[in-house]
Amino acid sequence: MLRRYVVARILAGVVGIIVFLTAVFFGTRLLVPGDFADNFAVGGNPGDAARVREALALDRPVWQQYLIWLGRTFSLDLGQNPRGQPVIDQLLDALPWTLTMFAIGLGAAFLIGSRIGRWAGWRKKSLTPTTLGAATFTSVFPPWLVFLAFYTALNLFGFSRFNDLTALDFYLWRQGPPQDSILWQMMGTALILVGLAAAAIRLLPLKWKAGARRASLFLVPLLTMWWWSQLGIFVYAQDLLGFLAMPVLVLFMLSIGDIVLVIAASMDGLSDSDFVVTARAKGLTDRQVRNRHAGRVALLPALSRLTANLPFALGGLVIVEASFARLGGYRIPVPGVASVLFGSLRERDLMVTMGGLVVVGVITLLLRIVLDLIVVKLDPRIQLEKVVVRA
Amino acid sequence: MHSRTVWLRGWLRAVMAHIEAKIGLGILLFFGLLALSHPVLLETVWLPGIYDPRAGYDISLSHPSPPSGAHLLGTDAFGKDTFSMLLAGTWPALLAGLTAAVTTALVALAVASLSAGFRTADRLLGIVVDAGLYLPVPIVLLIFGADPRADRLTPFIFGLLFGALTGISSGALVLRSQAMPIMASGFVDAARIAGASTRQVIFRHLLPALLPIACAYVVLAAAGAVVTQGFLSWLSYTATYNDWGTLVYWAIVTRDFTGALLWHVLLAAGAALTTLTLGFHLLAIGLRRAAARPWSSQPPPLREPRVAAVVQQRFQPAEPT
Numbered sequence A: 001m002l003r004r005y006v007v008a009r010i011l012a013g014v015v016g017i018i019v020f021l022t023a024v025f026f027g028t029r030l031l032v033p034g035d036f037a038d039n040f041a042v043g044g045n046p047g048d049a050a051r052v053r054e055a056l057a058l059d060r061p062v063w064q065q066y067l068i069w070l071g072r073t074f075s076l077d078l079g080q081n082p083r084g085q086p087v088i089d090q091l092l093d094a095l096p097w098t099l100t101m102f103a104i105g106l107g108a109a110f111l112i113g114s115r116i117g118r119w120a121g122w123r124k125k126s127l128t129p130t131t132l133g134a135a136t137f138t139s140v141f142p143p144w145l146v147f148l149a150f151y152t153a154l155n156l157f158g159f160s161r162f163n164d165l166t167a168l169d170f171y172l173w174r175q176g177p178p179q180d181s182i183l184w185q186m187m188g189t190a191l192i193l194v195g196l197a198a199a200a201i202r203l204l205p206l207k208w209k210a211g212a213r214r215a216s217l218f219l220v221p222l223l224t225m226w227w228w229s230q231l232g233i234f235v236y237a238q239d240l241l242g243f244l245a246m247p248v249l250v251l252f253m254l255s256i257g258d259i260v261l262v263i264a265a266s267m268d269g270l271s272d273s274d275f276v277v278t279a280r281a282k283g284l285t286d287r288q289v290r291n292r293h294a295g296r297v298a299l300l301p302a303l304s305r306l307t308a309n310l311p312f313a314l315g316g317l318v319i320v321e322a323s324f325a326r327l328g329g330y331r332i333p334v335p336g337v338a339s340v341l342f343g344s345l346r347e348r349d350l351m352v353t354m355g356g357l358v359v360v361g362v363i364t365l366l367l368r369i370v371l372d373l374i375v376v377k378l379d380p381r382i383q384l385e386k387v388v389v390r391a
Numbered sequence B: 001m002h003s004r005t006v007w008l009r010g011w012l013r014a015v016m017a018h019i020e021a022k023i024g025l026g027i028l029l030f031f032g033l034l035a036l037s038h039p040v041l042l043e044t045v046w047l048p049g050i051y052d053p054r055a056g057y058d059i060s061l062s063h064p065s066p067p068s069g070a071h072l073l074g075t076d077a078f079g080k081d082t083f084s085m086l087l088a089g090t091w092p093a094l095l096a097g098l099t100a101a102v103t104t105a106l107v108a109l110a111v112a113s114l115s116a117g118f119r120t121a122d123r124l125l126g127i128v129v130d131a132g133l134y135l136p137v138p139i140v141l142l143i144f145g146a147d148p149r150a151d152r153l154t155p156f157i158f159g160l161l162f163g164a165l166t167g168i169s170s171g172a173l174v175l176r177s178q179a180m181p182i183m184a185s186g187f188v189d190a191a192r193i194a195g196a197s198t199r200q201v202i203f204r205h206l207l208p209a210l211l212p213i214a215c216a217y218v219v220l221a222a223a224g225a226v227v228t229q230g231f232l233s234w235l236s237y238t239a240t241y242n243d244w245g246t247l248v249y250w251a252i253v254t255r256d257f258t259g260a261l262l263w264h265v266l267l268a269a270g271a272a273l274t275t276l277t278l279g280f281h282l283l284a285i286g287l288r289r290a291a292a293r294p295w296s297s298q299p300p301p302l303r304e305p306r307v308a309a310v311v312q313q314r315f316q317p318a319e320p321t
Helices: A002-031 A036-040 A046-055 A062-074 A087-122 A129-139 A142-157 A170-174 A179-203 A206-231 A234-270 A274-281 A286-326 A337-346 A350-378 A384-390 B003-016 B019-044 B082-088 B090-117 B119-132 B137-145 B155-183 B186-193 B198-234 B244-253 B263-292 B305-314
Strands: none
Touching (some): A002 A062, A087 A286, A087 A337, A129 A234, A129 B198, A142 A234, A179 A206, A234 A286, A274 A286, A286 B137, A286 B155, A286 B198, A337 A350, B019 B082, B019 B263, B082 B090, B082 B244, B090 B155, B090 B198, B090 B263, B198 B244, B198 B263
C-alpha cells in the first residue's frame, strides 16, 4: 500500500510540477521585460541581436518556445548561461550550500522549537513571555537581524572587519577539492549515520530505547566527525561549517519562533482532550503526559504547516542569503541558489532565473513527499486506501 | 441587532477576550495613528524645508546628528529628519499589509468555497493550488521588482500580488482543508435537507463558519507581506522612496562614508518594521485562539431556527399505528 501511495503521490506531484513550469515560463515572460538578446541592443548592430534571437530560437512563436523549453527541462537541460556554462551545472554547484543551510538551520529549529513549544503551550495561559518572544523572533526584519548578528559577533571576537569573521581559508582551498563535493560528502555521511542510528535504536529492547536515543544525540555527531577524519575531509568540513555558521544561525533564529508558536497552539488545544485526561487518570506524571501523549500528537499540525510553508521557508532562506551577500560580509557571497538567482536577475538572464525557480520547485516537491510520508507514518488515523483513491 | 449578525458579535467578543488580539490591534492602531499624524505634523508644527522626508535639511546642525529636542530621532547623513522619514514610511508598510490581507482573504475564500461546493471545480483548483505551492512567493516578487526601468512595485500592487500568490497557494490549501469538515457536518446536512441550494449553503453556512480561521490566516499573510516588502525596498526593488526598508539600507550603507554607524536610524527603522509585524502576528494568535474554541464563554447561538424546525417536522418518527 505504501508503495502505491508513493507512486500516486509522485504522479500527482508531476502534474503539479507541469502546471508550475507553465506558470514559471509564462510568468517570467510577463514579469521580466525584454529577452536575452536585448543585452546587445546597446552598441551592437541590429543584425547581431537578430542572429542571437535566431540561434536561441527566440524569434519563434511563444508556444513553440514553451514546448522546446518544457521538453528540455524534463531532460534536465536548462540551457546555458551567457558564459556558455550549462545552467544545470551552475545550479547543482550552488545546491549543496542551500541544502546544508536549510537542513541544519531548519532541523535544529524544529528539534529545539518543538520542545520549547511543547512546554510553552501546556499551561493554558493567555500570553506567556515565551510566546511573546517567539512571536517577536518571527517578526524580526531579516537584513536587520543579519547586521546586528554580525556586529555583535564582530565586537565579541575582536575582529576589525566583516571579512575576517566569515571567509573561507584561501590557502586551504587553493589546491583543495571542490567545495560542493565536500558538502555533498558531509551531508551524505551525516544522513547515513542518522539512518543507521535510527535503525539500531529500533532493534534495541524497549528498556534501552530512551537511553540510546539520548546517547545518539551526542554519538552521531561524534561518529560523523570521525568518519570525516577517515575520509580526510575534516579540515575542509571545519572551514565550511565555520563559514556557514552565521547564515545558519540567522536562519535558525528566523524559523524557530514560528515552530514554537504552531506547536504551542496545538498543545493548547489538546490539553483538555479525552486522551490527556485518561493519561492523567492512569497516574502518569505531568511531564509524561506532556511529552509522550500530547507532545506527539501536537507534532502533526506543525508538520503539515511546514508542508504548506515550504516555499516561504525556501524564500526566507533566499532572503537570508541575499542579506549576507548584500552586507558585504562575505568576500564571496554564500554561493547558494539565491546568489545564482540574483546574478541572473542583474544580467536579465531568463534561462538561469527560470532554472533557479525549477530547482526550487523540485526541492519543494521532494521535501513535500518526504513530509507527507512522515505524516502518514506518524498518524495512524490516515488510511492509505482512501488517500490513494483521492490522490 | 439583526439575528443574522449575532455570530459576528459573538465572534468579536471571543476574539477580544484574548490579550494577544488586544495588544496586536493596539499596535496596528498605533501605527495607523502614526501614518495619519505625518501630513498633519508637516502642515502644522514642522517646517517642510527642515522636516520634509525627501528633501529636508537643517542648516543649524552638522549631520548626521544624534537625537535632540528638535529632531526626536536625530538626522541621517543627508540631514533629513529620521522621525519624519519613519512616519512617512508607516503608510506604505500598512498599505502593503492590509492590501495583502484583503486579497489573500478574497482569493483563498473564493477557492475554498468553490472547491467545497462543486466537485469539478475542486479537481481543477486542487491542481492549481498544488502547483502554487511550488512557487516561492518572495522570489517571484523579487523577479517582478528586479527590473530597474519600471517603478512597478507600489505598496498597493505589491499587496495585490503578494495576496494573490499567497491566497492561491497556501491560503487556499489551509482554507480548503478547513472547509471539507464543515461541508460534512450536521448543520450543512440539515440545511441541504431543508432545501438549501449550494449557493445558500456556501454563503449562509460555509463562509460564516470559515471566517474565524480565515481571519487568523489572512492576518498572518499580512505579517509576511510587511517583512517581504521591507526586504524588497531594502534591495531598492520597490517603487516606494520613503520606506522602512530603505531607511535600514541607508543606515547601514552610510557607515562607509560617515565612519560611524547611525544607530538611531538603524534601530528606529528596524524596530518599527519588527513591531508592526509583531502586531500582525499577535492579532493572528488571538484570532486563532478564538477560532480554536469559538464562543467558549456562552453556548453557540442557534443560527437557523427555521432549519431546526423544518428538520424536526420532516423527520418525525412514524407514529405507531
